Amino acid sequence: MAPRLKLFLPLLIFAIMAVFLFRGLSLDPQAMPSALIDRPLPEFELPVLGQERLLARKDVIGEVALLNVWATWCVSCRVEHPYLVQIAAGGVPIYGVNYKDEDAAASRWLAELGDPYRLNIADRAGSLGLDMGVYGAPETYLLDAAGVIRYRHVGVVDERVWQTILQPLYRELVAKGEAR
């Protein structure tokens, strides 16, 4: 290499690093693809929140639906709750997984803040959460009509998340189901 060109080597290295670092600014290091995408929702046998009646996988599948993992100890869950109520009012079926929580506290929460859920699975020990690869509430899963997990969103579902990510996928899955 000509000596003159060699002088530009640091600049070149800087430029390459700048590209990668700039890319890093918009990456979320916490974002992790679920290992269960395109895999069936795991089998489970857990009680309905506040009851002894047992629920199984077949009770929550059958149509395209959201499965929302929540708990009363989870601050972000409180933030997203009003929006879930709004989505549910719009006719989207939402099932709840009350994750490592106390039934009494959870029932009080639903009575006070509104209940967007069709059914709530009381996962008191977090066993279903483990099988689904949940690592922190809130998490929201999109299930298709066959009970296959199609998407997972970790964190608060707000208007932006719903309108840009979840709703398009939801509509697509519903349309696919109707076409069949």
Add this chain to the structure above:
Amino acid sequence: MIAAVRVALLSLLLMSAGALAVIETYEFSDPALEQRYQLLSTELRCPKCQNQNIADSNAPIAQDLRKLLYQQLEAGASDEQILDHMVARYGEFVRYRPRFAGATAVLWLAPFLLLAAGITIAVLTLRSRKVRTGEAASLSVDDEQRLRKLLGETEKNS
């Protein structure tokens, strides 16, 4: 001032001791199982607090994973089965030593490629430097005479 710093450091120490005490202990039926537990819990990564293994983390999910690990070890699962079980739920991410596959090939091969690149650069640099010093050693006749003269002068002066 120094006393205040000492008190702060001491309380930090005490606090960390308290934090360690929270981590639960398991009774193993076989010491060999306990050894495998220690090894596996340092090799599994906590999905929530991403730069800690599950042995070091206090996150609820790490506690759950330790419990799961304990139960599976006691149930007689092999290391491979346990790791597969974890990876099926949390992805390749939970392993601090991911297996060699398409997506992780860069991870495994990059150090060797960088080493090879480093050696190549070092060899090339050393070789070109040798050539240059070789040139410098052979002075032209004029330069040599000048050098002798200069050296002779300094010897006289000293």
